[in-house]
Amino acid sequence: MEWNHEHFATLLAATAVLLLGARLLGEIAQRLGQAAVLGEITAGILLGPTVLGAISPGLQGALFPSTGPVPVAMEALGMIAITLFLLVAGMEIDLSAVWRQGKAALWLSVVGIAAPFAAGFFPAWQFPELLGASGAAKPLLFALFFATAMSITALPVLAKILFDLKLLRSELGVVLIAAAIVNDLSGWIVFVLVLSLMGSEGPSPDLVTTIAATLVFAALMLTVGRYLLHRSLPFVQAHTSWPGGVLGFAVGLALLCAAFTEWLGVHAVFGSFLFGVALGDSPHLRHATRSTIERFVSFLFAPLFFASIGLYVDFAANFDLLLVVLVLLVATVGKVAGCGLAARWLGFNTRQSVAVGFGMNARGAMEIILGTIALRAGIIDERLFVALVIMALVTSASTGWIIQAVLARRRAVRIVDHVRAETFVAALTEREPLRAIELLTDKAAQAAGVDPALARRRVLDREALVSSALGNGLALPHARIPGLSEAHIAVGLAPEGIDFDAPDGQPVRVVLLMLTPEDDAEVHLGLLADVGRRFSTAEVAEQCARASNFTEFRAFLNAADGER
């Protein structure tokens, strides 16, 4: 099978379109308060046989051909992408957090696996055809797969939701995360057993050997491997170029572990996942290394993989409403009831217990990866695959809303969401602080539809108490205004600086004028905290002040979010 110009052009174009589409829809999903993976999968469904293939089969076939070297290469790329994605997923797992939480997390995770596992196992064993077993699959094998697929909570989705709701560091949040970690690890080990039970294809057909080798590998990786990595990381970082040495070391060894478990007949993702757990646990792993790997994988490889899912399956033709509803029901009832009751028993109040139940109900990438593997291995049919993907999307998408409603929590407020081009002044001509504040107050009041005179009085009264210059080149005059329904921020830039008599003596280059609803202290404090976090160094205001238009300013402000 030889490559030619046309093949290479197709491969590059397909990769580019898939990546751009996935990133675009991923961004839109995030704007709507959802996980990016929802958008990425949707992009694949749009570009695959389901939508583009239905509209223009010729174009779809030309961009994503099903014969020749291109699909062979796309499959290999998907394999490497998912292997690296599991490396990152593993790195996010903090085993020590589990020990710290002790009893509560352990109980929650045991029940959180056992209940949905049982809820999935018996129906699947009794009615395999109804639940989408492929004709060739043995009932026990199918039941084990189905039960596992019901049991794994999506750790990254859960973490993201808790972060957005400012619950990540709360007692509830920490217990949830620790339970999800144990859940994740044990779910994978069960799934690996299921995979080795299939054992028809691998080079090691002896079932007992495969299972034993896998368990030994997992145990060694989390003990000896973890220790060796912890000892060798400082050596690698001390004696190789930075950060190239440690990047090559980490990615190379992850691929090697993946090759080993794939060769065992289990699956590559298991090897890189365990390696990631062992690596991520070391305090010697530097933040810069972690974030370089995470950025590249989460923003390039993961979107490619999740979008490619939609390329292989026709989601319209294989949509089976009854099956979708059944899978959703089994998954949700087992998980929510089991975890909710366990939480109640552990001493959480009713609202919190409901939140725990629905929190653990978030599924995501893992179910889809399991589904992909099972589909290729011939255990499940395409109808069940589609139902599993939809189940993962629906539970992920609903978790945030439900926790929000039950606990009456709100998403973290960010100033970027409240600045507008209409209330932006690129170059303040006023050199007198109070005049500049008045000008911006008028703009904000106008946009908010409140009385400018009232707003002025409130802002200036507050300013008279103490200057709103916070240092680092930033001033933040503000007031709470009755009758306002949401926060309004007017921005004024002064590249040459205005003397606000700031505590650090620095001239002010960015003035953020903030009007917030009088009856909503939370938004007010949230915005103040966000401003403080973003303008933590003097460079931020300096850079922002150099913006020549609103888009540039917003870009600087957005990037000041840098790490989190």
Add this chain to the structure above:
Amino acid sequence: MEWNHEHFATLLAATAVLLLGARLLGEIAQRLGQAAVLGEITAGILLGPTVLGAISPGLQGALFPSTGPVPVAMEALGMIAITLFLLVAGMEIDLSAVWRQGKAALWLSVVGIAAPFAAGFFPAWQFPELLGASGAAKPLLFALFFATAMSITALPVLAKILFDLKLLRSELGVVLIAAAIVNDLSGWIVFVLVLSLMGSEGPSPDLVTTIAATLVFAALMLTVGRYLLHRSLPFVQAHTSWPGGVLGFAVGLALLCAAFTEWLGVHAVFGSFLFGVALGDSPHLRHATRSTIERFVSFLFAPLFFASIGLYVDFAANFDLLLVVLVLLVATVGKVAGCGLAARWLGFNTRQSVAVGFGMNARGAMEIILGTIALRAGIIDERLFVALVIMALVTSASTGWIIQAVLARRRAVRIVDHVRAETFVAALTEREPLRAIELLTDKAAQAAGVDPALARRRVLDREALVSSALGNGLALPHARIPGLSEAHIAVGLAPEGIDFDAPDGQPVRVVLLMLTPEDDAEVHLGLLADVGRRFSTAEVAEQCARASNFTEFRAFLNAADGER
């Protein structure tokens, strides 16, 4: 062609071994003062038919099979890797630097292309068989290729050498870089013309159309494309998640441009290279975006590509000494004579002119990429490919040494190269600054083999003038000692801090005691500058002081090099 467990395991293992081998030998090359690419190519030669294949053909064939889906996927991976590498190479090109240098750079680059081009063209036209033309190639086509391959200076190699010799910001350095940029750009455009002349394979057989389309694409990319990118970057950064939005945008569009030029029948690398030039020129491209892309590509994709070169060709069987010598001679004579004379004429002195000539003589990745393309297109035979690779390696490796010798320059000194386990104290028990200094002085003097009493006196005399605490938790007592041949640094850590009466009032946590040769002011100042650069924030000393052994300390110090 179906993937199975064994195929996937082989693909992952092959990628892992190639990556780990390339990174390891790349690090060793850098230790020897060479460019990493030299080690990366060597790793491929060791793992390919030349060495591993000669020792154990069975193992070599099992790891890097030549049939089935694995080689198809490896070829695709190599293609994507080289496309992304050219994106980064393009991003490094600073067009505005060329305008600033004006006449000198332009002349140098014109002569720097014309002379080796002429020196290569005529022999190749007259004696194609002698110089390794494949039997099928037309003489004119071969001569054009050969001449182009003689003409392209390796911009990254040159920049690295100048940086190491602290010449990058000198007048000589800036002119050299500007000339190499023009050289690179024009070399590529000539090569593209050669490629389209081949025009046998692409879907667009009309030669004139291909050339015209390519030139129009290049012109548009560097004008309209550059402008549009410059305008859209702030928008992307303002309205997408950071830094995922801009990463996906940049890589996706680069792949799309690559697909377009590949489809034109030219080569994918040309598209991503031009896109990189257009993107890299925008001041809106943030440092974090640039470095994330650069790190991942230079440390993971580039090593994979350069190592894979050795997998395809037997360097022993195709080694033709006469051809290697001829290629080296033609390449070096044309380049060194042409550029040296041009430099002399432009007013540089003789030594500087020789340095310019040999500086522009560095070849590297580009020649090897051109060679790979020409080999696949059937223009050249494997003997010439091997000779081109060797020529690139030899000229790169020798450039640094020659400039160093001619200009009597030295490599930049780094403290990491002068700290040793024997003179390292993990926990200073002394709480009195002068006692701690004495202790470290004795250690350093002992290691250096000089009189401890003399060293103590010199260090303490200097300390008496003004405290050596520099702030940020660092103290740097030092003295220049007669009879010393190289610098010796003793390190003492004090996690709880010692009160040195530092200018910022902070306790000192890291004491670097430095003895340098009395007659070598340059090393002394170089080390002081390196210390200042590394300890630019208070976190560095704090982290270093937490090290429990020498390896950990060296790792922190090494990583403090972060960006450059």
